[in-house]
Amino acid sequence: MRLDYLTIFPDYLDPLRQSLTGKAAEGGLLELHVHDLRTWTHDRHRTVDDAPFGGGAGMVLRPEPFGEAFDALDLDGATVVVPTPSGTPFTQALARSLATRERLVFLCGRYEGIDQRVLDHAATRAEVVEVSLGDYVLNGGEVAALAVTEAVVRLLPGFMGNAESLVEESHEDGLLEYPVYTRPASWRGLDVPDVLLSGDHARIAAWRSEAARRRTAQRRPDLLHPSAAATAWDVVPAT
Ligand code: 6GU
Numbered sequence: 001m002r003l004d005y006l007t008i009f010p011d012y013l014d015p016l017r018q019s020l021t022g023k024a025a026e027g028g029l030l031e032l033h034v035h036d037l038r039t040w041t042h043d044r045h046r047t048v049d050d051a052p053f054g055g056g057a058g059m060v061l062r063p064e065p066f067g068e069a070f071d072a073l074d075l076d077g078a079t080v081v082v083p084t085p086s087g088t089p090f091t092q093a094l095a096r097s098l099a100t101r102e103r104l105v106f107l108c109g110r111y112e113g114i115d116q117r118v119l120d121h122a123a124t125r126a127e128v129v130e131v132s133l134g135d136y137v138l139n140g141g142e143v144a145a146l147a148v149t150e151a152v153v154r155l156l157p158g159f160m161g162n163a164e165s166l167v168e169e170s171h172e173d174g175l176l177e178y179p180v181y182t183r184p185a186s187w188r189g190l191d192v193p194d195v196l197l198s199g200d201h202a203r204i205a206a207w208r209s210e211a212a213r214r215r216t217a218q219r220r221p222d223l224l225h226p227s228a229a230a231t232a233w234d235v236v237p238a239t
Pocket of ligand 1: 082083084085087131132133134135136137138139140141144
């Protein structure tokens with residue numbers, strides 16, 4: 001898979017070179033290309049933004065540098081991913097879908113956003129997906145692009161050593177993950193649930209499935225009953 005990032009803060013994406021994504025790039029599973037959007041400016045100040053037409057606060061990223069970048073990077077056939085709080089919610093299902101693409105191009109916005117025509121134009125040359133990590137506001141798309149990248153790349157065949165840990169984890173089955181424990185069996189007066197020490201694999205599986213259900217009902221009722229979505233995040237329970 002080839003990944004391109006257009007950003008005015010290329011250093012923000014340095015973490016891609018580290019840890020598992022960095023290894024995957026070194027091993028040839030990934031090709032990473034981080035581009036400074038200012039590469040495609042021509043004025044002395046390398047201007048990328050301007051005031052919004054119609055007035056209002058903040059600045060908007062101008063279309064021309066993106067247009068030149070699209071031409072230089074040959075966008076055709078790629079999937080363009082635009083992190084924005086007004087995007088469609090990024091989910092494990094969307095991560096799985098993006099993991100099937102040959103090439104993702106991330107457009108990282110800053111300020112009030114990217115001129116809408118950038119997205120409209122890109123949509124004539126590529127598939128465009130606007131994604132949001134959740135209902136809160138980040139300063140720009142870079143951190144979100146890192147999050148999306150990590151969620152997608154770990155699903156690529158050959159990325160993870162242990163494919164089973166992929167199947168067992170939160171959201172793969174539509175539920176949150178059950179609590180996990182390791183040694184010691186007793187620690188600071190807190191004991192690991194007996195059933196996990198029993199060696200009875202059927203009972204362990206039943207306990208885990210019930211624990212996952214209980215946790216999901218408490219923390220994310222919307223996952224069990226989609227109509228509960230509106231109230232799901234109003235409170236943070238103690239446990
Ligand atoms: Cl994907 N981008 C930005 N800039 N802010 C966000 C977000 C994305 N998701 C939540 N807040």
